[in-house]
Amino acid sequence: MSNVFILADFLDGKPTKTNAELATAGARIGSVTxxxxxxxxxxxAQASSLATGPISQILIVESDxxxxxxxxxxxxxxxxxxxxxxxxxxxxxxxxxxxxxxxRVAVRTDSGIITDAVDVSxxxxxxxxxxxxxxxxxxxxxxxxxxxxxxxxxxxxxxxxATPVVEKIELALDENSKKATITSSKPPVQGxxxxxxxxNIVVSGGRGTNGDFSPVEAFADSMGAAVGAxxxxxDAGWYPHTHQVGQTGKxxxxxxxxxxxxxxxxxxxxxMQTSKTIVVINKDPEAPLFEIADFGVIGDLFAVxxxxxxxxxxxxx
Amino acid sequence: MKIAVCVKxxxxxxxxxxxxxxxxxxxxVDAVLNDLDxxxxxxxxxxxxxxxxxxxxxxxxxxxxxxxxERATEAVRKALSMGANDAILVTxxxxxxxxxxxxxxxxxxxxxxxxxxxxxxxTESTDARMSVVPAMLAERLSxxxxxxxxxxxxxxxxxxxxxxxVTEAGVDEMYANFPCVISxxxxxxxxxxxxxxxxxxxxxxxxxxxxxxxxxxxxxxAWSLVADSAPRPPRAAGIKVTDDGSGGEKLASYLAxxxxx
Ligand SMILES: Cc1cc2nc3c(=O)[nH]c(=O)nc-3n(C[C@H](O)[C@H](O)[C@H](O)COP(=O)(O)OP(=O)(O)OC[C@H]3O[C@@H](n4cnc5c(N)ncnc54)[C@H](O)[C@@H]3O)c2cc1C
Ligand SMILES: Nc1ncnc2c1ncn2[C@@H]1O[C@H](COP(=O)(O)O)[C@@H](O)[C@H]1O
Numbered sequence: 001m002s003n004v005f006i007l008a009d010f011l012d013g014k015p016t017k018t019n020a021e022l023a024t025a026g027a028r029i030g031s032v033t034x035x036x037x038x039x040x041x042x043x044x045a046q047a048s049s050l051a052t053g054p055i056s057q058i059l060i061v062e063s064d065x066x067x068x069x070x071x072x073x074x075x076x077x078x079x080x081x082x083x084x085x086x087x088x089x090x091x092x093x094x095x096x097x098x099x100x101x102x103x104r105v106a107v108r109t110d111s112g113i114i115t116d117a118v119d120v121s122x123x124x125x126x127x128x129x130x131x132x133x134x135x136x137x138x139x140x141x142x143x144x145x146x147x148x149x150x151x152x153x154x155x156x157x158x159x160x161x162a163t164p165v166v167e168k169i170e171l172a173l174d175e176n177s178k179k180a181t182i183t184s185s186k187p188p189v190q191g192x193x194x195x196x197x198x199x200n201i202v203v204s205g206g207r208g209t210n211g212d213f214s215p216v217e218a219f220a221d222s223m224g225a226a227v228g229a230x231x232x233x234x235d236a237g238w239y240p241h242t243h244q245v246g247q248t249g250k251x252x253x254x255x256x257x258x259x260x261x262x263x264x265x266x267x268x269x270x271x272m273q274t275s276k277t278i279v280v281i282n283k284d285p286e287a288p289l290f291e292i293a294d295f296g297v298i299g300d301l302f303a304v305x306x307x308x309x310x311x312x313x314x315x316x317x
Numbered sequence: 318m319k320i321a322v323c324v325k326x327x328x329x330x331x332x333x334x335x336x337x338x339x340x341x342x343x344x345x346v347d348a349v350l351n352d353l354d355x356x357x358x359x360x361x362x363x364x365x366x367x368x369x370x371x372x373x374x375x376x377x378x379x380x381x382x383x384x385x386x387e388r389a390t391e392a393v394r395k396a397l398s399m400g401a402n403d404a405i406l407v408t409x410x411x412x413x414x415x416x417x418x419x420x421x422x423x424x425x426x427x428x429x430x431x432x433x434x435x436x437x438x439x440t441e442s443t444d445a446r447m448s449v450v451p452a453m454l455a456e457r458l459s460x461x462x463x464x465x466x467x468x469x470x471x472x473x474x475x476x477x478x479x480x481x482x483v484t485e486a487g488v489d490e491m492y493a494n495f496p497c498v499i500s501x502x503x504x505x506x507x508x509x510x511x512x513x514x515x516x517x518x519x520x521x522x523x524x525x526x527x528x529x530x531x532x533x534x535x536x537x538x539a540w541s542l543v544a545d546s547a548p549r550p551p552r553a554a555g556i557k558v559t560d561d562g563s564g565g566e567k568l569a570s571y572l573a574x575x576x577x578x
Contacts, residue, residue: 011486070482070489071452072462096448096465096484103449104456106418112540113418115447125544130446137546142539179461180493187487197485201577223578241504242485247443248353248503250485256577270446277577278555279568285559292552295571299560304568311569312578 002030002088007037007078007101008050008058009093012187015049017198018093020157022150023053027158028122030088033057034164035081037066037074047166055162059085061169067185069178071097075104076177081169082109082145089124089141094149095197102149111144118154118253118274132266133273152197153253188242196226196243201256202275204228204245206268208261208282208301211238215305216260222312228252228272230262246271260301264289281305318368318377318473318495321433322361322401323424323454324354326385326392327444350392353439355508358396360469360501361437362509368473371402376473378402380431384412384423390524398511398519409529411536417445418540421453426534427527429458434476434495440465440502451500461493464500 004026009016019034026032034055038046043060050058059081065073082090082105090105092098094116106113117126126148128137141147196202203225205216213227220227229239231246245252247270257275262268264280264287272278273292280293281301290296297304329347358381365377381396381404383389393404407423415423428436436458438451455462463469466480467488476495481488483502511519529536558567572578 070462070491071464072455075452075456095486097486099448100452100462100464103417103447103452106449106540107421107453107456112416113449114541115449129549130546133549134551135546135548138544139541140544141541143537143541176459179459180463180491180497182489182491184490185487186489188485223572235504241483242487248440256572277575278552279572281564281568285557290555290557292555293557294552294555295568296555296557297560297564297568298557299564303562304560304565307563307565308568309565311566312572315569315573315578 003085004030004032005082005085005087005090006032006034007090007092007098008034008046009098010046011195013046015046016093016152016195017157018152019050020053020159021152021155022091022093023055023162024158025120025150025155026089026091027054028120029124031056033059033087035078036060037077038062039067040064043168044166050164051162052159053162054158054160055164058164058166059169060166061171063171063173065173065178068182069180070182071100072104072177072180073173075101075108076174077171079105079108080171087145089146089148091120092147092149094151099149102147106147109145111147112141113147113149114139114141115149117148117150120148120150129274132269151251151253189240193220194224194226196228196245196250197252199226199252200254201225201258202228202245202252202254202272203258203260204230204262204272205233205239205260206230206262207232207236209233209238211236213239215302215309219258219305219309219312222309230268259289260305262289263287264291318365318434318471319432320361320365320377320379321382321428321431321436322354322357322379322396323382323436323438323450324358324392324396325351325383325442326389327351327442348388348391350395351439351442353441353443353503355399356501356503356505357437357439358399358401359506359508361435362400363506364435364469364471368471371400380404380433382424382427383407384415384420393524394519395511397522398515399509400515403522404524406524406526407529407532408526411529414539415536416540417447417449417453419536421450421457423529423532423534424450425454425457426532428454435471435478436460436496436498438498438500440500451498455498458496458498461497463491463493463497466499466501467504469499469501469505
């Protein structure tokens with residue numbers, strides 16, 4: 001049976017929900033090997049944290065260059081493993097880091113790459129949504145090892161307990177992969193809310209909040225949602241940049257996206273248009289985001305959100 | 318310093334886009350300079366200006382590099398009118414529908430012959446939206462990769478470049494030595510508008526148009542193939558209510574009804 005590699009995805013040392021999604025897609029094609037690239041001494045612990053999803057094997061490579069040199073070092077190790085083990089495909093989480101790693105591995109292994117897939121089928125056909133989600137494209141890598149980056153939150157993960165066979169591998173990294181040095185890393189401030197790209201529900205605020213995100217956060221918390229923001233809100237310093245949704249922020253694809261006081265510029269839409277259900281609260285009935293809303297409330301968010309929060313709480317109790 | 322900026326001409330992001338024969342229909346939409354590349358041009362000019370400028374005979378040059386159809390000269394001209402010195406455009410019928418692997422091979426083919434200290438890029442082309450070309454360039458050129466920079470500091474004497482990298486994984490401080498491939502995020506600066514003087518000067522600046530043979534890169538067949546593409550059914554018209562004091566409750570009931578809460 002063929003073997004598929006997934007690059008195990010960690011944020012701030014913790015495994016993300018995306019691992020089970022990548023494994024689920026990989027298992028359609030063959031047995032799944034998760035590659036764990038960890039700091040020295042941390043490999044086994046990181047491997048054992050990959051406890052869910054159809055993962056049958058874990059390969060661990062330990063090196064402090066991964067955190068010191070970032071993308072280039074990770075790509076070097078992964079390219080070496082792909083070259084020696086010839087998997088049927090390599091699946092990587094589609095975020096900035098994952099896409100850059102995949103890009104370098106594609107060059108190194110002379111392989112085709114497809115980014116931002118929302119689905120992968122058993123014959124390695126990748127599904128992408130392009131042009132702001134208005135068009136579906138199916139494509140296949142025709143050269144080398146198919147390298148596909150998969151958008152978090154797009155595939156329904158099979159949450160079976162994983163009992164993989166673990167193997168440790170020694171690799172020497174190329175000098176070329178050590179040319180950029182990371183001197184400090186600050187992980188995003190997470191708080192108690194779910195990760196934006198992993199959340200089932202995202203509630204975002206824009207310029208219409210006028211700097212007061214408390215009704216947005218209260219509504220989000222009533223549903224266990226993540227909080228996002230438009231660029232107008234992050235640029236004004238009302239919310240951290242890491243929460244920006246859109247073309248130059250994060251792409252999110254939750255079950256439910258609630259936009260509060262956001263007009264719907266094309267750059268904002270680019271990051272949320274594939275959400276399954278879209279709710280818009282805006283006092284301007286002409287706001288363009290209403291065009292793609294499943295449910296729209298024309299009104300003041302400061303009046304609507306507190307009542308909606310009460311309504312959700314009442315429903316839950 | 319010899320600085321290169323990679324810019325792409327893209328269909329206007331406001332225009333409606335369609336697929337024709339498995340690739341984007343570029344013929345029937347307005348084409349513009351990828352707006353995220355304007356930040357790279359601006360940053361290249363600022364780096365040059367901070368260290369003696371890029372006037373003729375000065376210590377720095379900023380060269381625009383682009384791959385695209387002949388009419389991409391318009392986008393290249395815009396970068397020149399912002400203040401870049403000269404440009405190289407690779408255009409060849411064999412490049413129609415080229416993907417990131419081919420694009421990066423062609424750009425690397427041009428760059429490797431010129432000994433640039435810095436190669437600047439945008440973080441993403443607004444049509445392909447892959448965000449992979451800068452990383453591929455760094456790999457192909459064996460240069461240091463400093464991507465997603467929200468600030469760039471250059472010391473020409475030592476050849477040291479320091480950046481802050483901002484991604485969803487947080488903020489990293491990084492450094493490397495020349496030569497580096499840098500991509501910049503849109504928060505880094507405010508691109509200048511070309512001045513009248515700049516536009517006039519740009520008309521006289523040279524654009525070196527090359528075909529693949531001149532670059533010395535051959536294009537192999539496609540790396541991936543589109544099987545099919547189809548417009549998705551448009552979203553069904555939604556429900557819209559005007560808040561009369563009950564909008565919040567109605568919203569909560571809608572969410573309950575749809576089993577979203
Ligand atoms: C290169 C580039 C990249 C960009 N990337 C992004 C990106 O990644 N993400 C992004 O979001 N934007 C991005 N933008 C910016 C984008 O073009 C818009 O400027 C931005 O999205 C606008 O944010 P907004 O909708 O919050 O503000 P506005 O457009 O000002 O809209 C505010 C809305 O709030 C409504 N409102 C006001 N008060 C209330 C109230 N009390 N109750 C209810 N509604 C109210 C108003 O009617 C209005 O519709 C980018 C722009 C550029 C040039
Ligand atoms: N055809 C091209 N010509 C010149 N530069 C390009 C081209 N395609 C991509 N780039 C550069 O690579 C960056 C990222 O593009 P992409 O990987 O296509 O999203 C862009 O912002 C440009 O700086």
